[in-house]
């Protein structure tokens with residue numbers, strides 16, 4: 001069954017990682033895509049999707065610029081005759097700056113993309129979806145937004161902010177038919193985490209990655225995209241204001257000494 005047949009969908013952060021996996025998956029489910037990234041590689045994602053028989057155009061844009069967000073949302077409406085779903089997924093890690101060295105500029109850099117960028121996507125998607133009486137907005141938060149231990153302070157706070165934004169905007173749109181949800185990935189090999197995986201491979205300890213979750217492995221971009229697909233589709237028609245952890249069970253437990261296998 002094709003879950004997004006004929007639907008107009010915008011995906012941000014589609015040049016790489018989870019957003020690129022979502023582009024391929026959503027297109028295979030019949031979506032007509034407008035793919036956004038600040039990196040030119042988004043053009044390659046769109047062309048790869050088209051070569052698989054999907055429908056996709058790409059736009060290079062910065063999700064933290066309101067003018068840019070308004071522009072690409074409007075373009076999706078013009079090109080595809082409406083807007084059924086937005087996957088606000090673009091994000092940055094902010095690097096591994098020690099807590100004591102963090103500056104207000106470090107905070108603003110992360111919050112501008114990860115939190116304000118998501119806010120702008122929700123705001124401009126809702127301007128189209130609310131009058132239409134329907135629409136699904138999916139955001140990428142993180143297990144880092146649920147509790148400590150999966151990123152720096154600005155990153156974690158930005159992702160906790162995304163979870164809060166999902167809750168507040170879902171309620172802001174009460175009675176409109178517009179749903180807002182988040183996925184909270186655990187550790188996934190993407191552009192953002194490549195150096196972690198590369199370092200572990202160099203040291204021959206790759207099998208240790210993901211050992212703290214009960215599935216004892218890291219996630220695949222496609223596994224996060226599958227959850228986003230569900231939330232974007234009509235199958236999630238009664239799911240609203242939720243943050244769905246897709247983390248192998250990592251966030252389900254307090255820290256414990258793992259039992260012997």
Ligand SMILES: NC(=O)c1ccc[n+]([C@@H]2O[C@H](COP(=O)([O-])OP(=O)(O)OC[C@H]3O[C@@H](n4cnc5c(N)ncnc54)[C@H](O)[C@@H]3O)[C@@H](O)[C@H]2O)c1
Nearest residue numbers: 013015016017018038062063090091142187188190191192
């Ligand atoms: N990889 C993980 O382990 C993990 C875990 C939890 C959450 N996430 C989240 O998943 C989302 C996708 O990241 P990923 O892991 O696929 O990493 P990635 O680096 O492979 O992809 C992120 C994409 O976002 C784009 N981007 C960054 N800033 C942008 C901006 N201002 N405007 C437009 N595009 C911008 C980048 O160019 C990149 O293509 C992010 O929100 C990230 O925080 C990732």
